[in-house]
Structures are given as structure tokens and as C-alpha cells.
Amino acid sequence: MQLAPLPVVIPLLAAVVLLAVERHTPLWLVDATGILTALATTGIAAMLADKALQQPIVYWFGGWQPASGVAIGISFVIDPAGAMVACFSALVFAGAFLFGWNYFDDAMARFHILMLVFLGAMTGFCLTGDIFNLFVFFELMSVSAYAVTAYKLEASEIEGALNFTVMNTIGSFLLLAGIALLYGRTGALNFAQIGRAVASSKGDPLLAMAFALLFGGLLIKAAVMPFHFWLADAHAVAPAPVCVVFSGIMVSVALFGAARIYWTIFAPIQPVTEVVKSLLLYLGVATAVLGGCTCLMQRHIKRLLAFSTISHVGVMLAGLATLTPGGTAGFFLYLAGHGLTKGALFMLAGILMSAHQNIDEIALRGQARDLPTSGVCFALGGLVLAGLPLGLMNSGRELIDKSAEGTHLWIPYLLALGSALTGAAVLRTAGRVFVGLGPDPGEEEQSPSKMERDKRRPSALLLIPVIVFLLLCLSGQARLVEDVALKAAATFTNHDGYATLVLGGQVPSIPTPSAEHSGPLIDWLSVAFAVVVAGFQLGRHKTPRCLRWTADLVAFPFFKALDLAHTGHIGDYAAWMTFGLLLFAIAFVW
Amino acid sequence: MSIFPYFVSAWLFLIGLYGVVTSRNYVHLIGCLTVVQAATYVLLLAVGYKTGAGAPIFADHPPGTPAVDPVVQALVLTDIVVGAAVTALLLSLVLQLQKHRGTIDPNDLQPTRD
């Protein structure tokens, strides 16, 4: 049996069937269909990953084998990395469906239909070996995401959904323009074939422009600064299960696509490599730190978590931009660890919404004392984000740190600073909301600025996926996972190996690189810093006045300026995006 | 002439973006997005063009006669139809915006800030 097309086809077919029968189907059956489809996709992708670890699979749709080095049809190239990311995406979807059990009772099956299409698009995006096909799945991901974001019709900030739509649409145009340029040069759409065709050209402005356009489009989706503005607005409106998918997997999958394009097409081109190693690495570090700072400024819990996602995307980008198998393996592990942790945190935010009909940190102060388990999970999530040396996220982090040290010794510290700030923000929220720490804000502050309403559901039931996600993340520290990730990264970063695999020739065997870790010292430092910052913010009113003033004087203008940049104005966002493209252009001249 | 079509495409892309940046009305903004989209179509079709070649349809002239690239045409064709559907989705989001906020001018919308 051919498994390769199934991770895409099964969710899409399930969506079609749901549309046809939705009038006669009770909600529990629709929910169950969603979960089962996602689990089936997870299983098939896992089987594919298992096969791919022995030998990557190339699957030509329509049976169109390439003829003398020219790809005629579209291929799926299933290497271990792609299959595992697809598998993980499906798992996150299963969690989101489980968390959304009985939640979407007022749109018949429409919501589930869109989520299933979203899932099919994401697996296709991970597996495809053709750049226009990548664009199609990118667009399919976006379109199904647009509607589910705006689904919460009570939400007051619907323009968040609209800004998300507009920015991502522009992103897809950038991507398409980049594809057109590459096609104009090479007359090919298959990654491997383009890679071979451009390998000979050195320092070509056309390729630089194509690279900037392709990466601009994908970095919009990945929410890397200065392309990131839409993300927080979208998360503020989207329902919790959708946020789980957005933060848990969508942004990191976009980075995965970018890395795929780099390794299969641009890896041998010297100027591009230089730009990735400089500009993208610095963008990653800047995103990590600035995202962390902005995260600390938020009091809307979903917005806060959204900014923490931006910060962690920066870490992932830095890992990829080191251009080493170690950093790439770190990215894979970090992708999984961060997806599970952030997914769990967004579910907890959903539980708060469901139990207290509010999502404002100040207004919720002490309100959630009745949810101790959720509180523990939330704090644990904060510690993991800060860098607790345990589990998948930490393994990934240590690999990334080690690779980044090779470029600049200070990079791991800045990445740790960003993560510590996000951890601090989450810990502060946990302390304030679940324990009641911090100053009493008084009546006026406590009244929510906006009406938020959510369907009430039993919190205990909703905790199941949260706990599963956290356990999965924390139990994954075994060396086995690391070895698999390194092996996947070795195949993933092999430019020539990919081309021979797709277009024929003997696949060279590559030695699996050994794992190099940074020590746990920096992790503990980061956790300690997070706890101190959270403690300082909660206990501000009790600290000596001079300390408070100094802190304000040093940090406040900077933080305020950062927050002011997030105007929520679509014109500003588009202007910032242009600025990002300009950065690419300047980096190439440099 | 040899690169003029590409410049027209770049021009359309940039003025479309300019429209997005400066728009005072979300409906107008969506109209500007269609200009950006048109830019990508022009670029795609321009790179697949062959001087003096015919359409890649061999109904009247036999296979083997020079024809322009059918691949870019297929890419653009589907994208035009799909683009219209996405535009409809954008428009329905704007309708929601009007219902909830009473305005469709980006300048009038309060920043999503706490």
C-alpha cells in the first residue's frame, strides 16, 4: 500500500464527507471524526517517518517519473525530518480537537471542516518536493486559518483576523513572485531540479531577489520580526483550540519550509549562505529578545502567550541560521518541545476563559484559586519556556546553543534572556491569577476592559490534553530522540543527497553527526532570572522605592516604545514588512 | 522591451503595496491587493513567453509547432479563480468588522492594546 499521499488525502476527504453529511450528524460524532482523522494521520505519518529513517521515499504523483533530469510531475519527498514534522503537526491537531470537544457547537461542522483542511495542507506543506506545490499548500493553510480565526463572532477585535488575512495574503504574493523569478531562470519547479540548475551561478542578483521574496513570504507566516505584527492580533481573537495550532505548529512549520527551500535550492550559493548566517541569525536573536520584552508588557493572557511564541520562533530561527546539522536537529526538537508546551499553555488560557469568562491577567487576580491543577501546569509551562533543563525543548535548546556558540559566544546568552523573559511573564501570570499574588488592583482596574465570553465546559476534562502535552514534552529527554533528530537533520541538510535522491543517482551515505551540548549552567541561570523577574513584578509594591525607580528609568522607555510599535494598523504592518525586505536587500550588498 | 514586462510587474507590486500602506478603507485595501496579485500573474506569464510562438493548444496547428510555456499558464489560471474566492472571504471579514466596530477605516480602529 502506498502511504505517501494519505497524510494529505485523508484529512481532506474527511472534510468533504463532513460537509456532505453535517446536517444529519450530531456534534459528538463530528468531534470524534476530527480526533480520529488527526490520529490516523499521525499514525500514517509516523509509519512514513519510520520507513524514511531507513531510506527516504520519493513519490511521484500521477506516476510521472522525471525524464533525463527534468521533473514532469509533482513529487513528495519524504525524508525523516518532513515526515516527523508532519506527524507532530497531526498530533497537535489531535490535541486541539480533543481540547475543542463540544466547543464549536454553533457552526455545525464548519469549524471542523476547516481545521481538517488546515491539517491536510500542513502535512502537504511538510512533505512536498515541489516549490509551487509548497505555495499551494501554504495558501491552503492560510485560507483555512483565516476563517477559523474570525470564528469567535463575539470578539471585539475582529480587525486582528483581518490584519492576519491581509498580511498572510501579501506573504503568499511574495512567495509566488519568488517562485516566478526562480522559474524564469531555471524553467523548473522541483526543488532538486532548481537546486541543480542554480548551483553553478555565483552571486547573482536575481537569485538574491528570489531568496528575499521567498523568505519574506515564509517569515511573515513564521512571525519573525519585523514581519511578526499580525500574530499577536490574530491570537487575541482566535478561539483557544485555534491558538494551540497557530502557536504550537503553524509558525514553526513555516520556518521548516524556509529551511527546506534553503537546503534544497540555495545551499551552494555563497552570498545567500552569508546572508543566512548573518542577517537571519541576527533577526532570530533580535526576535527572541524583543519578543520576550514585549511579552512581559502584556496583560491579555493570550496576547502574552502570542508574544512568547514570537520570542521562541526567534530561537528556532537562530538554530536554523547556524546552518549546521546540530542546529537543525536542535530546531526539530525545539519545534516539538515548544509546540507541546505552548499548546498546553494556550489550552490553559482556554480553561481560564471557560471557567471565568475573562482573559485579563489583572482582572483575574486570585480568581482562579479554585483551579490548582491548572495553576501548577501553567507554572510548569512557564518554567519550561524559561529553560528548565528537562525534556524535548531543553534538548533542542542545548543543541542550538552549542551550534550558535560557534558563530558568536554571546548568542546563547541573548537567546536565554529572551526565553527567560517569556518564562517570567508566564510565571508572573501564574502567580497572580492562580495564587493571588501581586498588589490589589482595585475595582476599576479589575473590571475587564472588554467583554470576553466563552462556552463553559468542565475544566477537569479539558485538562487531559494539557497534561498529555506536558508529559510528552518533559518525558522526551532520552538520548534516543536526540539521535533520531540528528539523523533526520543530517539527511535534511544534505543538498547533493537530496538532488540525487529525487532525480536519480546513488544516494551517498552521510555520517550522523554526534550530539554536542552546551552545559546546563545557562539553563539554570535563565530559570533563576525568570523567577527573579516574575517575583520583582509581582512584589513591586513591596520593594524599596529607589529600586523601583531605577528599574523604571532603565527599562520603561524601551518597553513602552516596543509596545507602541504594535499599533494594530494594517498600513504600519505592511510598511514594516517592506522594511524587512529592505533589510534583505541591504544584507546582500553588505 | 527585453525586460519591460518585468518592470511593469514590479511597478504593479509596489503601487499595490503603496495602496495597502496608505488605504483608509478596508474595501479599497482589498482592491489594492488584487493589483499586487495581478503583478504576480504578469511576471509568471512574462517569464514563460516565447517570441513568435503560439498558444500551447494544438487544436488548429499540429503538435510540434513552437508554443509558449503551458506550465505558467496553468499556475496562473487556477490562481485567478482561487484569488476571487479568497477576496470574497476578505470581503466577508470586512462585513464583520463593520458590524462589530462600526467602521472600516484602519485609522479609526482603536489599537489592540491593553
Add this chain to the structure above:
Amino acid sequence: MNHPNRSIAFIIMAVVLAPFVVAGLWTLPPFGSYPGPYGDVINAIGTSARHITNMVTGVNYDFRGLDTLGEEFILFASVTGVVMLLRGARGEAKSAAALRIEHRRREGRSEAVAGAGRVLAPITLLYGIYVVLHAQTTPGGGFQGGVIVFAAILLAYLGEGYSAWRRMARSAVLDLVEAAGAAIYAVGGLVPMFFGARYLENILPLGQPKTITSGGLIAVVNLGVGLAVAAGFSSIALELLEETRTAGDDQA
């Protein structure tokens, strides 16, 4: 940033970007000298491999059929999204169809318009079906023909007026047709796999060139696209038209 500052900032950035764009485009192959090889290979093998004369159709539904599957689902997702958003906002989320107001105020339309609508609708419909069916031979196909069929349905609105039109264009039917169209494509790709072929691989007889049954699987999936496009666009138009209700409609 306020309005003038933002546009000035954008113009400055665009001016700075311009030389890079020029440099990049300058190194593209000059206009009119498509270097190949992809399109040339398709043009060379298309007719003999699939018995079709329209290569664009061949690329869409056969060589790169997976793209079109994705595009069809983009359409599917947009339509589902439009319906969910608009119906939900009108408080009709749980109803299976857009609410129909029986005695809705009639739009003022002259007899001439109505008559023209009545006459043109069936002609347009026939033309649309013709365009869908002749995808393999002449310009046209599921995408274009589907939109023409949709235009015919709109002309029927002009001809018959709101009530009669809503009785004709039912949400349930449109949903079913759209699902069927998408299913034809997705399942049409799946069936060959049970015969040991690849997803979307042609296992049907290729038929006579220049007939509507040529191309094997192309004829089948093209029909699926035609159905999905016509039904999808009609759904969008229907929901958008329901948005134009004014306050007086409910009582009238």
C-alpha cells in the same frame, strides 16, 4: 505612525529598494526567450501521452494534478469560511441554510432586465457546460466553465427575482454539489491506487483526440472542478446577497 509619515516612509523604502529590484530583474532571461525545459517537455509529450490538445488543461489536471487538488480545496475552504462567518454573524449559524425571507422587498428591476435575465440564463448555462466539457480540446475547462455556470445562476436571479431564485438555489443543494465536486477530485485520485497505480495516475482509456472523452482521468476531475467552482461561487454570492437585507425586510 500617522498617515503622511507612513506613506513617506514607504516611498523612501520603495525608492531604496528599486535599484535592487532593477538589478534582479535585469538578470532574468530577456522577455520572449523562455529557456525551458519544463514547458517544452510538456508541449512535446502532452498530445501523445494523453490524447489532448490543450496543454494547459493537461498541466492542470494531469501533470500537476496535485496542485489543482490543492487549489480546489482552497476554494472549498474559502466558501466554507464565507458561509460560516456571514451566517454566524446573522445568528443563523445553526440553521442548515441561509435564512430565506419569503416576502422580501423586491429590488426594483425593469421588465427588460427580467426578460433579458430569463432569456440569457439558459443560454449562458449551456455555454458554461460546453466550456467545462471541452477542457481537453479548446481554451476553457472546469474553472472557467464553472464561473460561467455561476453567471447563469446569477442571471436567473435577475430573471426570477429573489423568492423564486432562493427556492431554486438551495444552500443544501449547493453544499452537496460542492462536496461532490471536491470528492470527485480527491477520490478520483485515490481510485487508481487500488489498481496499483499512483495517486492521480491515469488508468482510464485515453479516448479519441479532440473529443470530450479524451484524456482519461482529466475528463473526470475536470468535471469535479466545474461542479465545485459553480456551486462554491453560488454559495458565496448567496450569502453575500443575504447580507444586503435592510431593516424593513423582516416586516415586509
Add this chain to the structure above:
Amino acid sequence: MMLVIGGLLVLLSVSGLGVVLTREPRRQVLAMAANGLVLSALFMALQAPDVAFSEIVIGSVALPLFFFVSLSSLRANRKRE
């Protein structure tokens, strides 16, 4: 042929600019329809009849319709308030 293509390209850069600079939405819809016509003529000249066909049915039927209907619903909403 090149002359025709060149002329249409010039026309297109003007009509595209027209769409952006027409700030009044109702008039913009007309500008978009005109832009769509120029585009489909250009596609025809570029030997892409399929694409031209697609553009003309979308650009002259579907898109203007969606925009017009949306604009009248926006007006209807405003009246209701």
C-alpha cells in the same frame, strides 16, 4: 506583436495605478473591472487564451459582483444603526 504587448503593458501600469488611486470604493470597482479587461487582453496577447478566459469571467463577473454586493451590505448595515 511586441508592439501590442508593449502597449497593453503601458495601459496596464496606468490602469493598475488607477485602481490604487481611486479611493472611493464604488468607483474603484469600475477601475478594477477596467484593469481586469486590460489584463485579459494582455494575457490574450501573451498567447494565454485559457488565462484570459479565466480573467475575463472573474474580473468582469465575479469580482465586481462580490465588491458591489459587499458595498451595498455595508451601506445597509450603516442604515440599520
